[in-house]
Amino acid sequence: RRTADYAGRIPNGGEVLPSGSSLKFCILAEGLADVYPRFGPTSEWDTAAGHAILTAAGGAVRAADGAPLRYGKGGGRNGGFLAVGDPAALGRLPPLEG
Numbered sequence: 001r002r003t004a005d006y007a008g009r010i011p012n013g014g015e016v017l018p019s020g021s022s023l024k025f026c027i028l029a030e031g032l033a034d035v036y037p038r039f040g041p042t043s044e045w046d047t048a049a050g051h052a053i054l055t056a057a058g059g060a061v062r063a064a065d066g067a068p069l070r071y072g073k074g075g076g077r078n079g080g081f082l083a084v085g086d087p088a089a090l091g092r093l094p095p096l097e098g
Contacts, residue, residue, distance in 0.1 A: 002039045009094040010035070025050025028085040029057035036083040037096055044076045051083070060087040064096045 007014030017033065024036045025047070048071060051061050061069040064080040080096050 003037060006037045006039075006094070006096070011092065021046055022050045025054045025083060028059050028083055029054045031085055034085055034089060035093060037080075038078075038083070039080045039096065041080075042078045044071050044073070044078060047078055047081075054083060054085070057085070058087075059083065059085045060090065062090060066090075066095075 004016055007016050014035070017027075019027070021036075021038070021042060024033070027033045028036055047061075047069070051069065054061065061081055061083045063069050063078075064082070069078060069081050082090070082093065082096055084090055084093070
């Protein structure tokens with residue numbers, strides 16, 4: 001529900017395409033999608049490889065507070081994040097909360 005609500009706040013609309021997190025990072029890296037908002041927690045090991053692939057392709061991943069998503073945190077858990085294929089889009093997208 002939160003993802004659909006977020007997609008509705010994106011300028012010019014947005015379409016929700018369900019798939020696993022790793023695949024979403026690759027779809028962004030390939031340029032077939034623009035944004036992946038994640039509201040629920042993930043494990044660092046579930047996002048690290050996809051994050052690396054997206055970053056190598058020129059994309060970016062930001063924590064819910066807008067800071068770069070970090071790894072090596074105690075407990076190995078991520079909070080919400082926003083992944084984009086084009087970092088310039090970060091300034092045009094709504095924040096995860098609000």
